[in-house]
Amino acid sequence: MKQKQHFDTQAIHSGNATQPYGCLTTPIYQTSTFTFDSVEQGANRFSGEEAGYIYSRLGNPTTRELELKMADLELCDDAIATASGMGAVSATLLANLSCGDHLIASQAVYGCTYSLLTEQLVRFGIEVTLVDMADKQQVLSAVRENTKVIFLETPVNPHLAVYDLTFIAQLAKEHQLLSVVDNTFMTPYLQQPAKFGIDVIVHSATKYLNGHGDVIAGIICSSSEQIELIASTMIKDIGAVLGPFDAWLILRGLKTLSVRMERHCTNGLAIAQWLEKQPAVNKVYYPGLDSHPGNHFIPEQMTQGGGVIAFTLNAELEQVKGFVNALSLFKIAVSLGDAESLIQHPASMTHATYSDEDKKTAGITDSLLRISVGLEHSDDLINDLDHALVGLSN
Ligand code: LCS
16 A cells, blocks of 8 residues: 655655656656657547647646646645646636536635636626625525535635635535635645545645746646546637646745745744734734634644735825835735745735725725745844834834
8 A cells, every 4th residue: 555645755756757767857848749650549649549648738748747746735636737827717617617607706816816707707607706705604695506616715815814615615515516725825735625625726836836936837636527627628728738847847846845835834923923013013914823813724724824924004005105115125026935025015916906895895905915925034024024114103
């Protein structure tokens, strides 16, 4: 019997094929197509009678290693890599929803997921209801005859609300819905939604999975049937496929996922605790803090709080901008999960797509800032924040 290994070991060894020439690392199979020995072999590959690669939109050995590794890490049968996180979210939803179907989604999600839900899906006759996923009665009441899918992020981008995965999975089973969770903020190192019965796990691999800020990518993990459905429809025909070089960069990033996430979490907690003590800071949103309403989900659902913190300042918008501009170690940039600490203003950046009304319901105010805590020393990051806060009170 195969010995169950620790996550850290799996992140390095799972899914690795035997490499040609005894290569330690996975080669980058930088090829668009694969040659056949004969016309008969080509036909057999297309019909599925013979296993083997055909064309890199339909599969590539480097990308396949990433998919197999991620399937293992997310406790799923299979996975498919996509050209971006949005490629993963859209392929999952479009493969499972048709005109006349209904989707329930969390009202607080990443800004482009919000516009996919509220502007794109509706163009194809898909009905969407946005709910507060923390309000179980509201979620239950949203279920209709034609509801097919329930979608959420936990913790939420940008303000880190945490939702109950066991409740969502049970509700989905009772009503025959497909449950889809965006696990970008946690990674499987901190949270494995399949453990709670979630059907599909999507990621922006641009973030922690890659971890070095040099790739745009996504991944979907699920049952073999679900991955086959998505691969044979959305990836084959719509085509948001990941290239082998980008897959290789993520394979490289995954080797250090555990050690990076540990540092993101210890830095995150130290900075969140420090921010909470500052008089100029109004509210800190970080699941690792005792004061966070989702804190009781640690360690059963998520093992630690992660590396993203949101907070509001007791200040007008102009002062908030002044604070951000005064930082030097924190770079002003969207994205998250990189070695470098980043800061951004959700209302005017990642969540600018939200209507004013939905911004209000989702708690995205003008004074809300979001930081992605990097891998620097936490003392240096705190000094940087401290210096900018001093400027705020002058
Ligand atoms: N899901 C979540 C939770 C995200 O945060 C993002 C991107 C996506 C999906 C989409 O992934 P992408 O297509 O960019 O790979 N979040 C971003 C953010 O907060 N700042 O910049 C991008």
